[in-house]
Amino acid sequence: xxxxxxxxxxxxxxxIRALWTSRHTSLHRLLSTCVGVQGGLADADTxxxxxxxxxxxxxxxxxxxxxxxxxxxxxxxxxxxPPPRTALLRSITDPHSREVLDRGLVLWFPxxxxxxxxxxxxxxxxxxxxxxxxxxxxxxxxxxTRPAEAGxxxxxxxxxxxxxxxxxxxxGDLIHAETEAQRRQALRQMSGELGHLxxxxxxxxxxxxxxxxxxxxxxxxxLIEDGVxxxxxxxxxxxxxxIEQHLRDERRGERLRSGVHVVIAGATNAxxxxxxxxxxxxxxxxxxxxxxxxxxxxxxxxxIGGFPVLLSDTAGLRDSADLVEQxxxxxxxxxxxxxxxxxxxxxxxxxxxxxxxxxxFLSEHLRSVLPSQExxxxxxxxxxxxxxxxLPETHRQKLKTELRGVSGLPAVCLMSCQTNEGLKDxxxxxxxxxxxxxxxxxxxxxxxxxxxxxxxxxxCVTALSQFQRYRDSDLALAAEGVRLALTSLGRITGRVGAxxxxxxxxxxxxxxx
Numbered sequence: 001x002x003x004x005x006x007x008x009x010x011x012x013x014x015x016i017r018a019l020w021t022s023r024h025t026s027l028h029r030l031l032s033t034c035v036g037v038q039g040g041l042a043d044a045d046t047x048x049x050x051x052x053x054x055x056x057x058x059x060x061x062x063x064x065x066x067x068x069x070x071x072x073x074x075x076x077x078x079x080x081x082p083p084p085r086t087a088l089l090r091s092i093t094d095p096h097s098r099e100v101l102d103r104g105l106v107l108w109f110p111x112x113x114x115x116x117x118x119x120x121x122x123x124x125x126x127x128x129x130x131x132x133x134x135x136x137x138x139x140x141x142x143x144x145t146r147p148a149e150a151g152x153x154x155x156x157x158x159x160x161x162x163x164x165x166x167x168x169x170x171x172g173d174l175i176h177a178e179t180e181a182q183r184r185q186a187l188r189q190m191s192g193e194l195g196h197l198x199x200x201x202x203x204x205x206x207x208x209x210x211x212x213x214x215x216x217x218x219x220x221x222x223l224i225e226d227g228v229x230x231x232x233x234x235x236x237x238x239x240x241x242x243i244e245q246h247l248r249d250e251r252r253g254e255r256l257r258s259g260v261h262v263v264i265a266g267a268t269n270a271x272x273x274x275x276x277x278x279x280x281x282x283x284x285x286x287x288x289x290x291x292x293x294x295x296x297x298x299x300x301x302x303x304i305g306g307f308p309v310l311l312s313d314t315a316g317l318r319d320s321a322d323l324v325e326q327x328x329x330x331x332x333x334x335x336x337x338x339x340x341x342x343x344x345x346x347x348x349x350x351x352x353x354x355x356x357x358x359x360x361f362l363s364e365h366l367r368s369v370l371p372s373q374e375x376x377x378x379x380x381x382x383x384x385x386x387x388x389x390x391l392p393e394t395h396r397q398k399l400k401t402e403l404r405g406v407s408g409l410p411a412v413c414l415m416s417c418q419t420n421e422g423l424k425d426x427x428x429x430x431x432x433x434x435x436x437x438x439x440x441x442x443x444x445x446x447x448x449x450x451x452x453x454x455x456x457x458x459x460c461v462t463a464l465s466q467f468q469r470y471r472d473s474d475l476a477l478a479a480e481g482v483r484l485a486l487t488s489l490g491r492i493t494g495r496v497g498a499x500x501x502x503x504x505x506x507x508x509x510x511x512x513x
Contacts, residue, residue, distance in 0.1 A: 057127035117160030165494035180306035185441035253447030266345035268316025271386035274417035295328035305431035
């Protein structure tokens with residue numbers, strides 16, 4: 001009698017499961033790949049810290065987390081615990097002398113419904129240094145408590161499974177965000193979008209690896225449906241293409257996180273330092289009519305339209321017998337090679353009197369400053385024709401017309417650092433270039449934000465290439481490539497082998513976070 005197909009498949013699955021368990025070697029390999037570091041907390045101490053930052057303020061928040069949190073709350077703010085997640089006004093007292101230290105709000109977060117997944121307490125107190133010190137000292141006298149280390153609250157949240165490593169990094173970036181675009185990118189990563197993308201890829205790889213291992217172990221028993229290996233092969237090819245596309249992001253997310261490196265370069269006395277001072281709105285660099293005043297790199301961070309920019313003023317590019325100036329020129333050229341964007345400043349009064357020769361003059365000047373570029377010069381440079389106030393109005397208009405749309409020249413802006421004429425147009429042009437380099441943090445798929453993400457994804461692609469290479473000749477070796485790829489993906493979110501990178505990630509957190 002023929003069995004219905006659904007019953008037949010069920011019987012096959014039962015037999016396969018039994019055989020797999022008895023052989024268990026491949027299952028053990030697969031499970032060992034999927035084991036993460038998350039689980040119980042290694043440290044059962046109760047920790048406390050000021051979470052709102054030091055300095056005088058209206059309200060300061062002191063956070064406590066761990067098994068002795070309820071004891072600390074009872075001993076310092078009354079014997080009855082407040083309702084969970086409800087703020088109550090209480091007198092906060094020393095647990096030994098019973099002296100009132102302050103009156104403030106207390107909140108109780110029983111496990112697991114807290115940031116760390118542990119019992120947690122918050123004291124919202126007045127932000128004077130004496131009040132904060134007294135409350136912290138009182139907490140330190142409660143048995144089983146100790147001051148928290150940097151990033152320890154977030155590390156406990158990670159170990160409790162409240163956050164994966166990408167969300168932890170997003171939280172750290174949000175704390176350190178200085179511009180609107182950085183805030184948006186960090187908030188998106190902290191919400192879990194990037195981690196969800198990587199977990200989805202990991203889930204697909206686990207399925208592929210399970211099918212490949214099943215084919216290796218049971219294909220001779222004829223218990224594996226036809227086409228299983230082809231399906232895994234197709235899925236791995238698609239996934240490899242997705243990861244490679246994800247890597248082709250031109251470092252937009254990393255650039256937004258760390259800041260766009262913009263270098264001001266050009267000949268001596270072109271107005272580079274004046275441009276730096278104009279952009280940062282303070283006298284960051286010395287300005288002098290003496291050629292060669294700037295000899296070293298002068299850096300300052302600025303916010304350009306919500307995007308972070310690290311501006312570098314450099315020594316004027318010229319031949320010099322002065323050894324110090326030679327070193328300055330060498331550093332300037334080195335910084336230009338490292339720049340994301342170069343602002344090439346030219347003294348507009350030095351352009352040829354025959355305006356038809358201006359484009360050729362600027363092209364030659366570009367080649368001397370940017371001798372070798374992998375990207376088109378139009379993508380990595382802006383031409384700033386400074387001192388336009390010294391040109392007649394008719395001359396300026398003719399120059400604009402002559403240089404408009406010249407092939408091979410980057411965008412050109414006439415301006416004067418002395419009168420600020422043309423500054424608005426230049427800032428619009430600069431903001432557009434910076435936005436292109438960083439991208440829109442809210443548009444499209446989430447982007448890479450960390451160098452370690454890129455390194456692990458590149459290792460993942462290499463491992464998947466191993467699968468393609470050995471797929472027809474040695475399936476066991478090909479499966480090992482998939483396993484290595486899965487491990488590389490897991491290291492991004494902290495699901496596999498993350499212990500060695502935890503200290504690196506958490507060391508940059510502030511105390512109390």
